[in-house]
Amino acid sequence: MNWAMWQQHKKQWMIFGGLIAAFAVFAVPTGMHFWHVYQQALAGCAAAADCDQLADQLFRHGHDANIFDITKFAVLFMPALLGIFFGLALVGREYNDGTNLLAWTQGVSRRRWLSVKIGWTVAITALGAGIIAALSTWWWRAGNALYLSKFQPLDFAVQGILPVALTIFAVVAAIALGAWLKRTLLALGILVVILLVVQISVPTYLRPHYAAPRVYTEQLVVQGNKNRDHRPDQAPVPAHTGAIWVNYSAVVDSDGTALNWVNPPEECSYTIEEASTRIHNEERSGGTPDVYIDREGGPAVHFRCLKEKGYHWEVRYQSADRYWKFQIIESVLYLALSVPFVAATYWLVLRRDA
Amino acid sequence: MGQATEDRGTVHTVGLGKRYGSFWALRNCEIVIPRGGVCALVGPNGAGKTTLLKLLTGLNRPTEGSATVLGQTPKQESDYLAEIGYLAQEVPMYKQMTAAQHLELGAHMNKQWDGQLAVKRLTGLGVPLDKPVGKLSGGQRAQVGLAMALAKKPKLLLLDEPVAALDPLARVEFLTSLAEAAADAAGELTVIMSSHLLSDLERVCDFVVILAAGKTQLSDEIDHVLKTHRILIGPRTAETANPAYTVIKASHAASQTDLLVRLNDVQFRSAPWHVREPDIEEIVLAYMGQTKTEGGVQ
Structure with a gap:
């Protein structure tokens, strides 16, 4: 049966192997190039003692930026593509072509036939996904070091072990859909919907809750403007904390209630014209002007006034040391989600009439 | 076994x-x-x-x-x-x-x-x-x-x-x-x-x-099937029922009736019927409820 599996799918597997090799041929030299460029830039800015803006300058535009984005999206869609090309057809095509009748009347029980088929397909796609994920993680290290972004949802899904778990989930879901609906457009449509829903809702609704977020608070900046380090209208980032993932940030009062920018406390609100006049006057008198921020179409809010009333920044975030914990939790989650699809496939193939 | x-x-x-x-x-x-x-x-x-x-x-x-x-x-x-x-x-x-x-x-x-x-x-x-x-x-x-x-x-x-x-x-x-x-x-x-x-x-x-x-109409050796089935041809007015055979299919023309029957008793009084031996295809078509022309080769 293992030989039969090889004979039947070798073309597909060899194409897959070829694509992985092609990705390696692309990723190894470009990965080394990016790392080299990053190291040089780092050395250059260190000499000039001006590394703060490196992340805004390097790989942000043109050719390099395109390669970064295209590669990221290719790896992001890999589980879906493997599901479509390896999963949907695995049993669905046999039903479509009637070859299940040929296979199930040889001397191999239907259960064993299915186990070998699922086993090899999951093993090969997971192995391939593992190689691609490892290459992707290694390839991305300049970006990881530069942007501290590997905990951000789009990066999180294309590095580490999560791509492997996602691939296994996509492939077994596709196998089940193929077994249920044959190799049809409907099966493909449902697969795409399932993967979209899962890939959007898990990072949005589940991932922030794998661990209670750490909380960071900071006083409002009440004076000055346009200073990069103290942009008063932007949530602060906890200093020296690596690749964190911010789940929530807001200006809150002492009870933790977020500031309503459209309807802020009356005594701290000014019209835009009033605020401009006040800033102008403060500048004219030689002082550093106070901060007034208008957002979401609301009035200009006087930050000094807010601070006096107890308002401050609150940032809830997942710290960098939780990265692997989150990768493992989510991978286990996807493997758990895979189990019902495998069970459904066995049920459909073994229980249903041929 | x-x-x-x-x-x-x-x-x-x-x-x-x-x-x-x-x-x-x-x-x-x-x-x-x-x-x-x-x-x-x-x-x-x-x-x-x-x-x-x-x-x-x-x-x-x-x-x-x-x-x-x-x-x-x-x-x-x-x-x-x-x-x-x-x-x-x-x-x-x-x-x-x-x-x-x-x-x-x-x-x-x-x-x-x-x-x-x-x-x-x-x-x-x-x-x-x-x-x-x-x-x-x-x-x-x-x-x-x-x-x-x-x-x-x-x-x-x-x-x-x-x-x-x-x-x-x-x-x-x-x-x-x-x-x-x-x-x-x-x-x-x-x-x-x-x-x-x-x-x-x-x-x-x-x-x-x-x-x-969806039902079994016949299950037998072909030689035995041939031995036990006959076509009876007689006038339209003839009485078709007879304990010696079971009518599988009757077809009526203006003045003539054809019966395909399974014999329960090979020795039976055939008058007024003229008896002919059918081929296996005629017998099968009779059981399938079709005439030869209707079920003809496509």
């Missing part, structure tokens, strides 16, 4: 029925097929032939009743599957794979496998072994399917409409191959072959099962 069950035939079904949703594809199927012959399973489209064969392979499960095949209940387990060969309708195969690869596939999926015989058979027929089967003619593909099924050295071979899609020459070649295989097996092989027309199979079969409207 128990001796007692073998006495009751290679295939023995009791009240066998299969329902798909609310539709009974087969019901009250009662057949006993003796060992070692070639059986024609005949019936119009939708009579339940495919369903019966799938129940006998274990591909489908019966809704009611039971089937005993070679002393076992059909099931999707290797010890049962090793005993049977099956060729599904339209001979499904992996189109990109060659005949040689299919034989290799069979060799790896069966404990018992005679690949040499299959290669000899196919080369003898001039079937190319190295071409994808999707590029072979229907007749060649059917021969590959038959060779695969026979390479398993089955005790029971189930063929679902194997010649329906073939041109006349390919039909003759297929049936010749089959007859040779049955002769080579010297009584160790039982064949059940379905068709919607008996004329396809008549020359190689010695047993016939007629399915119509």
